Amino acid sequence: MSPQSQAAQADFSAPQACVAKSQAAQTADADLQAALGRERDLIARIAELERRHELQISELNHRLLNGLQSIASLLSSQSRLATPEAATQLMVAVSRIVAFGQVNRQLHLLDHQDRVEFSGYLARLCAELSTLLLWQQPSGAIKIEAEPLEMPTATAIPLSYIVNELVTNSVKYGAGNITIRLQAVSPTRYSLSVLDQGPGLPAGFDLCGKKGLGMRIVQSLVTQIAGELQVSSGGDGGGACFAVGFSLPRVEAC
Numbered sequence: 001m002s003p004q005s006q007a008a009q010a011d012f013s014a015p016q017a018c019v020a021k022s023q024a025a026q027t028a029d030a031d032l033q034a035a036l037g038r039e040r041d042l043i044a045r046i047a048e049l050e051r052r053h054e055l056q057i058s059e060l061n062h063r064l065l066n067g068l069q070s071i072a073s074l075l076s077s078q079s080r081l082a083t084p085e086a087a088t089q090l091m092v093a094v095s096r097i098v099a100f101g102q103v104n105r106q107l108h109l110l111d112h113q114d115r116v117e118f119s120g121y122l123a124r125l126c127a128e129l130s131t132l133l134l135w136q137q138p139s140g141a142i143k144i145e146a147e148p149l150e151m152p153t154a155t156a157i158p159l160s161y162i163v164n165e166l167v168t169n170s171v172k173y174g175a176g177n178i179t180i181r182l183q184a185v186s187p188t189r190y191s192l193s194v195l196d197q198g199p200g201l202p203a204g205f206d207l208c209g210k211k212g213l214g215m216r217i218v219q220s221l222v223t224q225i226a227g228e229l230q231v232s233s234g235g236d237g238g239g240a241c242f243a244v245g246f247s248l249p250r251v252e253a254c
């Protein structure tokens, strides 16, 4: 083909190519709009599912707390018909159930948070525990010595359950004031301890030996946060001291 006829053919086919191109662009645009529409629908469905899921969790929590409350009331009524010794045991069980419910209620407030300021949270939790556990011992109080400390909720939740178990033990076996101390031992290492002014740990107490459910719960939670548990007895206050050492990643300043 001569160069002239090639140019003529190119000129002749240019409008057709333009039409084809614009049709292809329109199809691509329509496909894109359809895909965007599907994506919007999916996002709306996910949001709706999340909303329903949250509602179900709130409902379940509400039912759990109501169930715990009913069990506590039932045991409390039963304690009125029991021998004094059995009544005391039943009331210990009642305060444990109620304390568990209260810890859960406080924890539920953390559901949508990745991080929590733990000293403030600890103060609220201990105010609840104090009302529940110390009503029979008006002479004792729970004191908190803690600087503000932000931490991931995933660490705060196990620490809260640990505090619950250790404070319950101090009320059961200790005496006087209970101190909860949260302190930094290095820029990334922290210690949370619970101390009381009771008679201290029984002779031969061994963390690795036979223990109750409470200490087993504490040890498994300490493992969960990759921490370590130390016990000592007969310190300044004379009572027992349980200290949990744990690490937190250093938070970079913005």
Ligand SMILES: Nc1ncnc2c1ncn2[C@@H]1O[C@H](COP(=O)(O)OP(=O)(O)OP(=O)(O)O)[C@@H](O)[C@H]1O
Residues within 6 Å of the ligand: 169, 170, 172, 173, 174, 196, 198, 199, 200, 201, 202, 205, 211, 212, 213, 214, 215, 216, 240
């Ligand atoms: N603050 C404390 N002062 C003195 N002894 C303690 C203290 N905390 C724990 N102990 C001793 O450690 C033992 C084990 O504690 P643990 O919490 O495992 O069991 P428990 O409180 O007896 O029963 P549970 O927690 O299963 O209801 C207790 O029986 C008690 O002898």
Ligand SMILES: [Mg+2]
Residues within 6 Å of the ligand: 165, 168, 169, 212, 213, 214, 215
């Ligand atoms: Mg216990």
